[in-house]
Structures are given as C-alpha cells and as structure tokens.
Amino acid sequence: MTAEYRQFYRGRRVMITGGLGFIGSNLARQLVEAGADVLLVDSLIPDYGGNLFNIDGIADRLRVNVADVRQQTTMNYLVRDRDVIFNLAGQVSHIDSMRDPYTDLEINCRSQLTILEACRYNNPKTKLVFAGTRQVYGRPESLPVTEVHLVRPTDVNGINKAAGEYYHLLYNNVFGVRACSLRLTNVYGPRQLIKHSRQGFIAWFIRLAIENKPIQIYGDGSQLRDFVYVDDVADAFLRAGASDACNGEVFNVGGDRAISHRELVGILLGITGAGSVEYVDWPPDKKAIDIGSFYADSSKFKGATGWRAAVPLADGLRCTVDFYRRHLNRYIGEEERTEPM
Amino acid sequence: MTAEYRQFYRGRRVMITGGLGFIGSNLARQLVEAGADVLLVDSLIPDYGGNLFNIDGIADRLRVNVADVRQQTTMNYLVRDRDVIFNLAGQVSHIDSMRDPYTDLEINCRSQLTILEACRYNNPKTKLVFAGTRQVYGRPESLPVTEVHLVRPTDVNGINKAAGEYYHLLYNNVFGVRACSLRLTNVYGPRQLIKHSRQGFIAWFIRLAIENKPIQIYGDGSQLRDFVYVDDVADAFLRAGASDACNGEVFNVGGDRAISHRELVGILLGITGAGSVEYVDWPPDKKAIDIGSFYADSSKFKGATGWRAAVPLADGLRCTVDFYRRHLNRYIGEEERTEPM
Numbered sequence: 001m002t003a004e005y006r007q008f009y010r011g012r013r014v015m016i017t018g019g020l021g022f023i024g025s026n027l028a029r030q031l032v033e034a035g036a037d038v039l040l041v042d043s044l045i046p047d048y049g050g051n052l053f054n055i056d057g058i059a060d061r062l063r064v065n066v067a068d069v070r071q072q073t074t075m076n077y078l079v080r081d082r083d084v085i086f087n088l089a090g091q092v093s094h095i096d097s098m099r100d101p102y103t104d105l106e107i108n109c110r111s112q113l114t115i116l117e118a119c120r121y122n123n124p125k126t127k128l129v130f131a132g133t134r135q136v137y138g139r140p141e142s143l144p145v146t147e148v149h150l151v152r153p154t155d156v157n158g159i160n161k162a163a164g165e166y167y168h169l170l171y172n173n174v175f176g177v178r179a180c181s182l183r184l185t186n187v188y189g190p191r192q193l194i195k196h197s198r199q200g201f202i203a204w205f206i207r208l209a210i211e212n213k214p215i216q217i218y219g220d221g222s223q224l225r226d227f228v229y230v231d232d233v234a235d236a237f238l239r240a241g242a243s244d245a246c247n248g249e250v251f252n253v254g255g256d257r258a259i260s261h262r263e264l265v266g267i268l269l270g271i272t273g274a275g276s277v278e279y280v281d282w283p284p285d286k287k288a289i290d291i292g293s294f295y296a297d298s299s300k301f302k303g304a305t306g307w308r309a310a311v312p313l314a315d316g317l318r319c320t321v322d323f324y325r326r327h328l329n330r331y332i333g334e335e336e337r338t339e340p341m
Numbered sequence: 342m343t344a345e346y347r348q349f350y351r352g353r354r355v356m357i358t359g360g361l362g363f364i365g366s367n368l369a370r371q372l373v374e375a376g377a378d379v380l381l382v383d384s385l386i387p388d389y390g391g392n393l394f395n396i397d398g399i400a401d402r403l404r405v406n407v408a409d410v411r412q413q414t415t416m417n418y419l420v421r422d423r424d425v426i427f428n429l430a431g432q433v434s435h436i437d438s439m440r441d442p443y444t445d446l447e448i449n450c451r452s453q454l455t456i457l458e459a460c461r462y463n464n465p466k467t468k469l470v471f472a473g474t475r476q477v478y479g480r481p482e483s484l485p486v487t488e489v490h491l492v493r494p495t496d497v498n499g500i501n502k503a504a505g506e507y508y509h510l511l512y513n514n515v516f517g518v519r520a521c522s523l524r525l526t527n528v529y530g531p532r533q534l535i536k537h538s539r540q541g542f543i544a545w546f547i548r549l550a551i552e553n554k555p556i557q558i559y560g561d562g563s564q565l566r567d568f569v570y571v572d573d574v575a576d577a578f579l580r581a582g583a584s585d586a587c588n589g590e591v592f593n594v595g596g597d598r599a600i601s602h603r604e605l606v607g608i609l610l611g612i613t614g615a616g617s618v619e620y621v622d623w624p625p626d627k628k629a630i631d632i633g634s635f636y637a638d639s640s641k642f643k644g645a646t647g648w649r650a651a652v653p654l655a656d657g658l659r660c661t662v663d664f665y666r667r668h669l670n671r672y673i674g675e676e677e678r679t680e681p682m
Contacts, residue, residue, distance in 0.1 A: 098515065101454050101508075109450065109504065113442050113497075151492050152507075154514065156454075159507040163450065166493075166500040167442075173495065174439065174629045288515045 002034075005305075008242040009034040015082040017041045017069050017115065018050070018089035022192040022199075023131065023184075025054035027086060027234040028062060034238070038062035041069065041078060041089070048091060049193040053330040069111040075118040079126060084241040087115055087168075088131040090161070093198040094289055097157035104156050112164035116171045116179075124177050128168060129240045132181035132250060134296055136162040143224075144258070144297040147183075147250055155289040165250065172248040180246040182236055185254030185296045189230030189316060190323035194331050202227065202264070206317070207332075209268050209275030210324055218282045221262030224293035226255035229316035232309045239305040246304055254296035256309045264313075271318050343375075346583040346646075350375040355582070356423040358382045358410050358456065359391070359430035363533040363540075364472065364525075366395035368427060368575040369403060375579070379403035382410065382419055382430070389432060390534040394671040410452040416459040420467060425582040428456055428509075429472040431502070434539040435630055438498035445497050453505035457512045457520075465518050469509060470581045473522035473591060475637055477503040484565075485599070485638035488524075488591055496630040506591065513589040521587040523577055526595030526637050530571030530657060531664035535672050543568065543605070547658070548673075550609050550616030551665055559623045562603030565634040567596035570657035573650045580646040587645055595637035597650045605654075612659050 014031055018024045019040025031038045042050040044066055055062065067074045069089045079085060090108050091097065097104035112130075119126050135158035136151045153159045168179040192203040208215045236253045240246045259267075265277050282290065301307055324331065355372055359365045360381025372379045383391040385407055396403065408415045410430045420426060431449050432438065438445035453471075460467050476499035477492045494500045509520040533544040549556045577594045581587045600608075606618050623631065642648055665672065 101458065102451070105451055105454060110443070110446055113446060117442065148491065150489065152510075154511065156508070156511065159504050159511065162507065163500050163504040166503065167497070169493075170495065170497065170500065 005239050005242040006034045009036040009238065011035060011037065012083045013037045013039070013081055014084045014086065014241070015039045015041060015078065016086045016088060020044065020050035020052060020054055020064065021088065022049055023187060023230055023233055024086070024088045025191050026189065026230045027088075027237050028055060029058055030231075030234045030238060032058045032061045039078070039082065040064045041067050043068040043089070047193070047196060049199060051191070051193070051331070053327065054191045070106060070114055072114050072118065075114050076122050079115070079118045080122045082123065082126055085115070085119070085126055085128045086237050086241065087112070087128050090131065091157070092200070094135065094155045094157045095198055095285060097155055097160070098285070098289065101156040104160050108157065108160035109163045112167045116167055116177065119177045120171060120175050124175065126177065127241060128177065128179040129237050130165055130168045130179060130181040132165045132183040133158065133161050134183055134185045134252070134254070134294060136165065136183065137294070139291040140294055143293060144295050145252065146297045147252060147300055154291055169248055169250070178244065178247045180240055180248065181250045182240055182253045182301070183250055183296070184228070184233060185252070185294070186225050186227045187230055187233050188227055189320050191230070194324065195333060205265060205268060206320055206324060209272040210321060210328065212274040214276045214278040215265055216278050216280045217261050217265060218280060218286065221265070221279060222260050224258040224260055224295055225264075226258050226295040227264070227313055228253065228255040228309050229311035232311055236301065236307050239307050243305055249304070251301035251304065252296040252298045253301055254298050254309070255313070258293070258295035259313070267314055268317055271314070271321050346580050347375045349583040350377040350579065352376060352378065353424050354378045354380070354422055355425045355427065356380045356382060356419065357427045357429060361385065361391035361393060361395050361405065362429060363390050364528060364571055364574055365427070365429045366532050367530065367571045368429075368578050369396060370399055371572075371575045371579060373399045373402045380419070380423065381405045382408050384409040384430070388534070388537060390540060392532070392534070392672070394668065395532045411447060411455055413455050413459065416455050417463050420456070420459045421463045423464065423467055426456070426460070426467055426469045427578050427582065428453070428469050431472065432498070433541070435476065435496045435498045436539055436626060438496055438501070439626070439630065442497040445501050449498065449501035450504045453508045457508055457518065460518045461512060461516050465516065467518065468582060469518065469520040470578050471506055471509045471520060471522040473506045473524040474499065474502050475524055475526045475593070475595070475635060477506065477524065478635070480632040481635055484634060485636050486593065487638045488593060488641055495632055510589055510591070519585065519588045521581055521589065522591045523581055523594045523642070524591055524637070525569070525574060526593070526635070527566050527568045528571055528574050529568055530661050532571070535665065536674060546606060546609060547661055547665060550613040551662060551669065553615040555617045555619040556606055557619050557621045558602050558606060559621060559627065562606070562620060563601050565599040565601055565636055567599050567636040568605070568654055569594065569596040569650050570652035573652055577642065577648050580648050584646055590645070592642035592645065593637040593639045594642055595639050595650070596654070599634070599636035600654070608655055609658055612655070612662050
C-alpha cells in the first residue's frame with residue numbers, strides 16, 4: 001500500500017528547480033512514480049550538474065523548462081500553478097565560491113529571493129522545500145550536530161546558502177508562503193556530477209575507483225562524515241513537501257552513522273575491486289575551509305515525519321558503482337575519456 | 342592622559358564607509374580628535390542618512406569621497422592605503438527591506454563582498470570593523486541576549502546583515518584580512534536621520550517631541566529595549582579597531598539597562614517639556630517583523646576591550662534633544678517644515 005505522503009502527490013502540480021541535477025532528478029523519479037504533474041526547471045549551466053541523461057526513462061512523463069532561477073519574470077510565470085516547489089537549484093562548490101564569491105551570491109542567495117518573490121506575488125498558497133546544507137554550521141562545536149547548533153559557515157557557499165535558507169523561513173513567517181529547509185549532509189548516489197571533483201568528494205572517489213586510479217585522502221583520513229543515499233533524501237523531500245508540520249522549520253537530513261574517510265574508501269574499494277588509496281597532505285585552499293569531523297543528528301526530522309535513512313552505505317555504494325559503470329560515458333565528456341580506464 | 346587605544350590612531354590612515362551617516366560621522370569626530378588621517382566614503386543616497394552637515398566643524402580635518410561601496414574598482418582604489426576600515430555603510434530600514442529585498446541585498450550583502458574582495462587583493466593587511474546589528478538574532482529566546490544566541494533574523498535586512506557579517510569573519514579566518522563585528526542594539530544621539538520614521542523609532546520619537554506632536558506607541562509600550570549613546574558606540578569602534586584580540590569575533594554592543602518604550606517616552610517628554618504620547622494598535626506590516634522585548638549582554642566586549650556604556654540615557658537624550666533643537670533645519674527638508682511646530 002502506498003504511504004499517505006506519497007498518495008498526496010497523485011495529480012499534484014510540483015516543480016523542481018535544479019530538476020536535471022543530482023538530487024532533483026532522483027526526486028523527479030519518485031514524483032513521477034507517485035503520479036505527480038512534474039515540471040523540472042534547470043539552467044543546464046555547464047559543470048553545475050544538470051544532465052538530460054538524468055531523466056532517461058522518465059522524460060516522457062514530465063516537462064522540462066530550461067530557465068535560470070535568477071530570471072524574475074520567468075519565475076513569476078513558472079511558479080504560478082505549482083502546488084509544491086522543491087527548490088534545489090544552486091552552485092554547490094565550496095572552492096568555486098571562494099574564487100568567485102559574486103557568482104555564488106547570485107546563484108545561492110539572490111536567486112532565492114527571485115523564487116520567493118515570485119511566489120509571494122504570484123502563488124502565495126504554494127509550499128516550498130529548500131535544499132539546505134550542513135555547511136551552514138561550519139566547523140562543529142559538538143557532535144552529532146543538531147539544529148540548535150550555531151550557524152557559522154566557513155566558506156562563501158555556506159554563507160549564501162544560510163541566507164537563502166533564512167529567506168525561506170522569513171517568507172513563511174511573514175508572508176505566509178509555506179516553506180521549510182532540509183539541511184542535507186553528504187548525499188551520494190547515481191546521477192551526481194563526476195566530470196570534475198568540485199561537487200563533493202564521494203562521487204569523485206567513486207569515479208576514481210571505477211577508473212582504477214588512486215584515490216587521494218587528505219591527512220590521515222580519520223575525519224568523520226555521515227553519508228545519505230539520494231533515494232532517502234528524495235523521500236525526505238516528499239515527506240517535507242506533504243507535511244504542514246514542517247513549515248517554518250529547518251531539519252537535518254543525514255545518514256545513520258558516522259564513518260571515517262578511511263573506512264569509506266575501504267568499503268568502496270571492496271565493492272569496485274579496483275582503484276587504490278593514497279594519503280597526501282592537505283592542499284592549503286581546501287584546508288582553509290575544512291571543518292574537521294561532522295555528522296548530524298536527524299532525529300528532529302524523523303520525529304516530525306517518520307523518515308529514516310533506509311539504505312545502508314554498502315548497498316547504496318553498490319548501486320551507485322553499478323550505475324556509473326553502466327553509464328560512465330553519459331557523465332564524463334569525450335575529451336576526458338582519453339585517459340586509461 | 343589619552344587612552345592607549347586612542348593614541349593608536351595618531352597619524353593612522355582610517356576609512357569610514359557610510360562616513361557621512363549617523364554613527365560614521367560621530368566616529369569621524371573622535372578619530373579626527375585622536376589625530377587620525379580620516380577618509381569618509383559615502384554615497385549620499387537620499388534618505389539613507391548621509392548628511393554633509395554631520396561633519397560641520399570638522400570638514401577641513403578630513404577627506405570626503407563620494408562613492409558607492411558597491412563599486413568594485415572604486416573600492417579597490419580607496420582601500421589600498423588604509424590601516425583601519427570602519428565598515429558602516431548600509432541600508433538600515435527593516436520595513437524597506439521587506440518591500441524591496443533586492444536593494445537591501447545589494448547594499449547590505451553584496452557590497453560587503455565588494456569591500457572585502459577589495460581588501461583581499463589590494464590591502465590584505467588592513468583591519469576591518471563591521472557595524473553588525475542585534476537584528477540578526479531575531480526574536481530572542483532568552484534575555485539578555487549573548488553572542489551564543491542563534492542567528493535567526495526575522496526580516497530581510499537582518500538576513501543580509503547576517504550574511505555581510507559572516508563574510509567578514511570568513512575573510513578573517515580564511516584570507517587573513519583581520520575583521521570583527523559589533524552587533525549594535527538601539528543607538529541614539531545627534532546626527533541621526535529624522536526626515537522619515539524608517540530608521541529607528543527613537544530618533545523619530547525625539548523629532549515628534551521637539552515638534553510638540555503626539556508620539557505613537559504600538560501596543561501597550563511594555564516591550565523592552567536597551568539604548569546606547571552614539572559616542573559610546575564610536576568609542577567601541579575605536580577600541581575594536583585597535584585590538585587584535587577582537588579579530589574573527591562578534592560582540593554585542595548595547596546599553597546598560599533594559600527600559601520599556603513607555604518609560605523611554607516618559608523620560609523623553611520630561612526632557613523636551615513638549616510632545617505627548619498616544620497608544621495605538623500595531624500596524625500589520627510592523628507587527629509581522631516585530632521581535633518583542635530585546636536587550637543585549639555586552640559583557641564579552643567589555644571583557645575583551647574594557648569598553649562600557651558611559652553615558653546615562655537621560656544625559657544622552659538631553660544632548661540629543663538639544664542638538665536637534667539647534668539644528669533641526671539641517672535634518673528636515675524645507676518641504677516638511679510647513680507643518681506647525
């Protein structure tokens with residue numbers, strides 16, 4: 001029997017910004033499955049993660065609108081009949097944000113105002129679920145991190161994502177545009193960008209292992225993270241979008257246990273039967289914004305919605321490796337395929 | 342004998358953004374007195390608080406450069422030889438920020454990146470002191486509010502000021518551009534804009550009292566605030582600018598005690614011997630972003646620098662009333678002087 005929060009989406013008009021990206025496209029699969037009327041909005045900016053292959057097999061059951069969320073008049077139009085908006089568009093590289101803070105500001109901060117103003121004036125009855133990030137906490141003072149931990153980001157990306165999140169809560173509280181934020185930890189799974197290494201190390205590690213190359217771990221690899229499979233994250237978005245108890249709140253959404261980089265790579269190499277590991281010194285630009293160990297306590301969200309991270313890490317990694325092995329050429333440009341596999 | 346932190350400024354090249362505004366111009370007076378080489382940068386945007394009369398009497402002892410802090414190339418040039426930068430430029434109206442969030446974003450958030458990037462590439466050895474605000478805390482969970490209270494702003498202005506503050510800490514921590522932030526509570530004193538009511542109620546109350554008009558208090562006037570005289574705030578900026586112990590930190594800077602709106606107006610009317618009070622219902626737009634009672638604990642800053650709020654409220658109000666009585670025509674446009682005085 002289909003769960004109630006999934007039945008909620010039958011015939012429901014939803015929109016996903018960043019819908020051709022990693023999390024957006026996996027969420028789209030579940031929404032299509034639930035019978036929703038799905039509109040994906042994506043700018044397809046090169047290197048940002050949008051990929052038409054991500055909707056392979058479901059492309060005829062949804063609509064794609066190529067647009068930039070920074071474009072006010074376009075957003076005014078697109079939001080107007082949407083019941084739920086999953087707001088996932090963004091620039092996710094911490095390193096890029098330090099090199100070019102203005103672009104990060106435009107995409108992660110100003111664009112949220114564009115979407116929220118569009119809703120305020122054109123569809124105030126909609127519901128927004130924002131893709132927040134653990135990055136807003138910065139270097140944690142205590143572990144596991146709960147939502148009462150201070151927001152103290154250590155990079156420009158984290159600051160702009162924090163502002164974008166605050167805007168959502170504000171529009172919920174002041175203008176009655178219902179909104180909440182899921183602060184995602186380390187999400188992994190099929191359909192993540194692996195063309196370059198600037199969108200999270202886990203996808204990059206998977207690519208290196210598949211290509212039988214050495215994986216570099218900075219320092220001794222003892223720092224901890226929690227990892228959450230993308231299907232579990234998509235499920236979290238569905239639950240938050242269907243629950244008015246979530247309005248005006250922020251929630252951690254992370255994996256069930258903390259594991260070290262060293263252990264993660266061990267599990268990964270065991271699955272791939274390829275690749276190797278190499279311990280190297282921290283590059284200075286990455287060390288400057290590193291946050292040490294981090295893992296989140298997601299019990300607030302579990303309590304509010306009944307969600308849990310259902311997919312064990314080894315299973316999730318196995319599915320991910322399998323996916324990329326089958327579709328590597330859809331995620332790595334031809335120009336990059338000259339290296340030995 | 343001059344205090345050490347004041348001697349620090351003798352011959353020191355300093356810059357004040359928003360230098361023709363309320364706090365900036367009062368700070369400029371103390372810096373000129375301390376023998377600093379003072380450069381004021383101000384955009385003189387109408388209605389934002391910049392006023393050339395604010396430097397009456399010291400204009401020949403400093404330099405004024407009319408410029409907008411959003412202009413990157415201009416800022417690149419202006420910061421290059423400044424030892425200390427007091428970064429006070431901003432849009433301060435909470436209500437305006439809700440009507441036009443984009444302008445507030447540009448002025449309070451993006452402009453901070455402009456200044457910090459200018460320093461990063463052209464003068465990384467400078468020291469910045471940012472004018473933060475109690476508004477970043479939003480509606481307080483407990484009183485008095487310390488710096489460990491969650492940042493949870495209730496209006497767009499507060500969000501953008503929070504982001505601007507985070508940028509300063511980030512540039513301190515990552516790029517070594519020394520910076521700290523003073524989270525100011527309710528500052529009052531001479532040279533504040535009183536042409537309209539959107540820059541803080543206290544200056545507006547003073548104007549109404551002087552003009553012998555009724556002062557409207559929303560609700561029953563029981564909500565508490567702490568008030569700090571502008572000379573004490575200027576002193577706080579001097580201390581922070583001279584202290585490397587402040588780098589990378591945020592500090593509350595507020596008045597010594599919490600008093601109600603009702604009591605404040607009572608004291609004010611006693612001083613002016615004019616004006617009256619009127620209790621009215623909250624306007625909905627103001628109620629929506631109201632934060633209830635607020636007063637700050639400034640002991641972290643006191644401990645770090647030895648600062649204290651030296652001017653008692655009644656004395657500060659008396660000086661302020663006296664100032665505006667003498668110079669009212671410099672702060673209220675001719676078009677507004679047609680009403681009975």
